Amino acid sequence: MKITRAQVEHVARLARLALADAELDALTDEMDAILGYVETLNSLDTDHIVPTSHAVPMENAFRDDTVRPSLGTMKAVQNAPAAAGGCFVVPKVIE
Amino acid sequence: MSLTDLTLHAMQQRLRNKEVTSVELTRAFLERIGSVDPSINAYLTVTAEQALEDAARADRRLAEGQGAELTGIPLALKDIFITEGVRTTCASRILENFVPPYDGTAVAKLKEQGAVLLGKLNMDEFAMGSSNENSAFGAVKNPWNLDYVPGGSSGGSAACIAARLAAATLGTDTGGSIRQPAANCGVVGLKPTYGRVSRYGVIAFASSLDQVGPIARDVEDCAILLQAVAGYDAADSTSVDMPVPDYRATLRDGVKGLKIGLPREYFIEGLDPDVQQATDDAIAVLRELGAELVEVALPHTEYAVACYYLIATAEASSNLARYDGVRYGRRVDRGQGLIDMFMQSRAAGFGPEVKRRIMLGTYALSSGYYDAYYLKAQKVRTLIRQDFLDAFAKVDVMLTPVAPTPAFRLGEKLADPLQMYLSDIFTIPVNLAGTCGMSLPCGLSRDGLPIGLQLIGRPFGEAALLKAAYAYEQATTWHRHLAPL
Numbered sequence: 001m002k003i004t005r006a007q008v009e010h011v012a013r014l015a016r017l018a019l020a021d022a023e024l025d026a027l028t029d030e031m032d033a034i035l036g037y038v039e040t041l042n043s044l045d046t047d048h049i050v051p052t053s054h055a056v057p058m059e060n061a062f063r064d065d066t067v068r069p070s071l072g073t074m075k076a077v078q079n080a081p082a083a084a085g086g087c088f089v090v091p092k093v094i095e
Numbered sequence: 096m097s098l099t100d101l102t103l104h105a106m107q108q109r110l111r112n113k114e115v116t117s118v119e120l121t122r123a124f125l126e127r128i129g130s131v132d133p134s135i136n137a138y139l140t141v142t143a144e145q146a147l148e149d150a151a152r153a154d155r156r157l158a159e160g161q162g163a164e165l166t167g168i169p170l171a172l173k174d175i176f177i178t179e180g181v182r183t184t185c186a187s188r189i190l191e192n193f194v195p196p197y198d199g200t201a202v203a204k205l206k207e208q209g210a211v212l213l214g215k216l217n218m219d220e221f222a223m224g225s226s227n228e229n230s231a232f233g234a235v236k237n238p239w240n241l242d243y244v245p246g247g248s249s250g251g252s253a254a255c256i257a258a259r260l261a262a263a264t265l266g267t268d269t270g271g272s273i274r275q276p277a278a279n280c281g282v283v284g285l286k287p288t289y290g291r292v293s294r295y296g297v298i299a300f301a302s303s304l305d306q307v308g309p310i311a312r313d314v315e316d317c318a319i320l321l322q323a324v325a326g327y328d329a330a331d332s333t334s335v336d337m338p339v340p341d342y343r344a345t346l347r348d349g350v351k352g353l354k355i356g357l358p359r360e361y362f363i364e365g366l367d368p369d370v371q372q373a374t375d376d377a378i379a380v381l382r383e384l385g386a387e388l389v390e391v392a393l394p395h396t397e398y399a400v401a402c403y404y405l406i407a408t409a410e411a412s413s414n415l416a417r418y419d420g421v422r423y424g425r426r427v428d429r430g431q432g433l434i435d436m437f438m439q440s441r442a443a444g445f446g447p448e449v450k451r452r453i454m455l456g457t458y459a460l461s462s463g464y465y466d467a468y469y470l471k472a473q474k475v476r477t478l479i480r481q482d483f484l485d486a487f488a489k490v491d492v493m494l495t496p497v498a499p500t501p502a503f504r505l506g507e508k509l510a511d512p513l514q515m516y517l518s519d520i521f522t523i524p525v526n527l528a529g530t531c532g533m534s535l536p537c538g539l540s541r542d543g544l545p546i547g548l549q550l551i552g553r554p555f556g557e558a559a560l561l562k563a564a565y566a567y568e569q570a571t572t573w574h575r576h577l578a579p580l
Contacts, residue, residue: 008454015412015457016419017450018438027454030512034455037513038401041471044478051473052480054303054333055289055529056554061332075196081426088421091433 002035003028098123099259100577103168103316106262110157110167117157117167120262121150121211124169128213128260131580136235137255139174140182141214153209165323166209171261173252174215175222176202176307177296181212185298186230187220189424189444199296200331201265201307201324208323213261217251220446221415222272222300224248225518228509229448236505237279238578239544243502246276252310253280257545257578263311263320267297269304270403271497271522274534277310278497278547281536281576283564284310285317288555289529290335292321293328301410302333304403304526313574314535314565318342321557340558350566351385353559356490360396361521367500373538373546374496380570381494386563391490393482398475399524400516405459405472406527412456418444451512476527483528487553492563495521497547501540521549530554533564536573545576 005028012019012027019027073086082089098120101109109115125143132138146169153167177183177195184190198206205212219229227235227250235250237243238258245254249266253276256264266273268286277284285308292307299305309320322343327336357378362371382388420426420440427439445453459468486493498518508515525532530552537548548567552560568574 003458007458011454011458011461013438014461015453016416016434016437016441017445017453018435018442019450023447023450027451030451031455031458033513034404034516035458038405038468038472040401041398041405041475044395044398044475046471046474046478049474049477051470052476053473055480055527056333056335058290058333058335063329063332071196076422078196079193079423081420081424090421091428091430091436093433 002032099127102312103262103319106168107164110162117150117153117211118147120167121146121169121213124213124261131258132260134236134241135238135254135258135260136233137216137251137258137260138171138214139184139186139217139232139251142181142212146211146213149211153211156209163208164319165205167211168262169211169213170205171213171216171252171255171264172202173218173249173264173266175218175267175298176265177298178202178212178215181215183215184232185221186218186232187444187446187449188231189418189441191425193423197296200293200328202296204324216255216264219248219250220449221298221411222248222267222269223411223448223452225271225275225515226503226508227251227276228505229446231446234505237502238580239281240542242504243544244279244505246279246502248272249310250276253277253282253284256280256282256310256312258580259577263309263316265307265320265324266310267305267307268526269301269407270526271519273308273310274497274522274532274547274549275519277534279502279545281545281573281578282310282312283314283317283536283574284308284534285321285557286525286532287321287325287557288531290333291531291555291557292324293331293334295328295330299414301407302414303410304407314561314568315343315346317533318346318561337555342558342561345558345562346565348562349384350381350563353386353492353563354490355381355386355388355563356391356486356493357388358391358393358396358486358493358495360393361495365499366496367540369538369540370496370500370546374548377537377548377567378494381567384566384570389490391486391493393486393524395475395478395482396524399479399527400520402472402475402479403523403527404455404516405468406476408452408456409459409469410456412453412460415449415453448512479524480528483524483530491553491559493551495549495551497521497534497549501542501544501546525551531557531560533560535564535568536576537571538573539576
C-alpha cells in the first residue's frame with residue numbers, strides 16, 4: 001500500500017474536506033492506484049536536474065505602480081453567503 | 096445553407112456586405128439553441144435578451160462603418176470565464192449562484208470588438224476531466240453520436256461548435272482540454288503558448304499549465320479569435336510581453352520546405368487502427384504539399400501523465416483553497432465553528448473528481464511527501480520540456496494524433512480515474528513544455544466519429560502552426576463534414 005486509510009483521513013483534514021466513510025474508502029483505493037502509477041517517475045535519475053515551476057523563462061514581472069480604481073466594497077461582498085456593513089460574516093472564531 | 100452553418104469568416108463577409116445583420120445571425124443561433132441544445136446540453140446559461148441587445152448595437156456600429164473584426168459575431172464562452180453580471184459556475188455546485196462583478200481580460204477584449212455573447216458553456220467541473228461527465232449540471236453529448244462523450248474539459252465548447260450553436264468559442268486547456276474535445280467533436284482547437292493569452296478573469300485550475308484558446312469551425316476562424324485575445328496584460332503577470340504577429344497574413348504561405356517532426360514515442364502499440372490510418376493519411380497529404388517529414392524523439396513521453404497528475408493536482412489543491420464559503424460560493428454552516436463550516440461547505444460544493452484531485456494534490460504537497468512527489472514531478476517536467484526544445488532545434492512543427500482513440504462511450508471510463516487520465520497522453524506533454532498545439536479534423540472512424548490531428552508548434556510559434564494547419568485543412572475536406580443534427 002502506498003497510502004493508508006488513516007493517511008487519507010489526515011489529508012482530508014488538511015484539505016478541509018468533510019468526507020463520508022464511503023468516500024474515504026473509495027479514495028484510499030483510488031489514491032493508492034494513482035500513487036502506484038506515479039511511482040514510474042522514480043525510475044528517472046533527477047538528482048542534478050533543476051525543477052521547472054514555470055514553462056516560460058521569466059524574471060520578475062514589474063508594472064508601473066499607478067493608482068487605479070478598485071472593485072469597491074459593495075461589489076466585493078455581493079456574492080458573499082453572509083455580509084453585513086460591507087464585511088464578510090463568518091462563524092465566531094474566538095469564544 | 097442555413098446561417099448557423101457558416102464559418103466565422105464567412106459571417107464577417109456577409110455582415111460587411113450587408114447581406115445579413117447581427118440580429119439575424121443571433122436570432123438564428125438562439126432558435127437553434129432552443130431546438131437542438133436540449134439533446135446536447137452544451138449551454139449552462141443562455142443570455143438571449145442581452146445577446147439581442149448587443150446584436151442591435153453591433154448592427155448600428157457596422158452601419159456607421161465602425162466595425163471591428165468580431166463586431167456582430169455571436170460567440171459563446173466556456174463557463175470558466177468570469178463575465179460581469181452573467182452567472183459563472185465552472186460547472187460546480189459551489190459556484191452555482193456566483194455572479195461575477197467584473198469581466199476577465201479575454202472577455203473584455205471580445206466585448207470591445209462588439210462580439211455578441213450568446214451564453215456560457217458546460218464543462219467538466221473546474222476543468223477537471225476528459226469527458227465532460229464531471230459537470231455538476233449533467234454530461235454533454237457528442238453531436239456526432241449522442242451515446243458518446245464530447246471529450247473534456249471544454250466539452251460544451253467543442254460540442255457547441257460541432258452542433259453549430261455559436262460561431263466560435265473560447266475554451267481553456269490545462270492538459271488537453273481544448274484539443275481533445277475539439278478532436279472528439281470534429282472541430283478545430285488551438286492551445287496557445289503559455290503566456291500568449293491573459294488568464295486574468297479565468298477561474299484557475301493549475302496556474303502553471305492553464306491557457307486560453309479558441310475552438311472554432313476551421314483554422315482561419317481560430318486565427319481570427321486568437322488575434323482578438325492574444326497579447327500582454329499587466330493584470331496577468333505570467334502573460335508575456337511579446338509582439339502579436341498578424342496570424343492571417345501568413346496563413347496562406349504553404350508548407351513547402353517546412354520541417355515536420357514525427358515523435359516516434361507517439362506512434363505506439365495500442366493506437367486505434369482508424370486513428371493510425373487517419374494520421375498516416377495526413378502525413379501523406381503534408382508530404383505531397385512539400386513539407387519535409389522527419390522522425391524525432393521525445394524520450395520522456397511515457398512520464399508525462401504521471402508528472403502532470405502531480406503538478407496539476409498540487410496546483411489545483413492550492414487554487415481551490417479559496418472556495419471556503421466566506422467570500423462567494425456555497426456555505427453549509429451547522430453552527431459548529433469556522434473549520435467545520437469550511438469542511439462542510441467544500442464537501443457539499445465539490446463533486447467527486449474535484450475532491451479526488453484536491454486530495455491527491457494536498458498529499459503531494461504535504462510535509463514529508465513534497466520532495467518525493469511534487470519536487471520530483473517538477474524535475475521531470477524539466478526533462479520533458481527539454482525534449483521539446485531539442486526536437487524544435489531540428490524541426491519547425493511536430494505532428495501526432497490528438498488522442499489514442501476516437502471519442503468513447505458515455506460512462507465507459509467513469510469507474511477508473513486512471514484510464515480516464517490516460518486519454519490525455521498525447522496532449523499533456525505540450526502543456527508541460529508550455530508550447531502551443533492545435534487539433535484539427537483528419538478523418539472519421541468506422542463508427543462515424545471524428546478523429547483529430549495534433550500539430551505542435553515552437554513556443555510562440557502560433558503563426559507557423561496555423562500556416563501548417565491551414566495548408567493541411569485546405570487540401571482536405573474533413574472540416575466541411577458537419578455533425579448530422
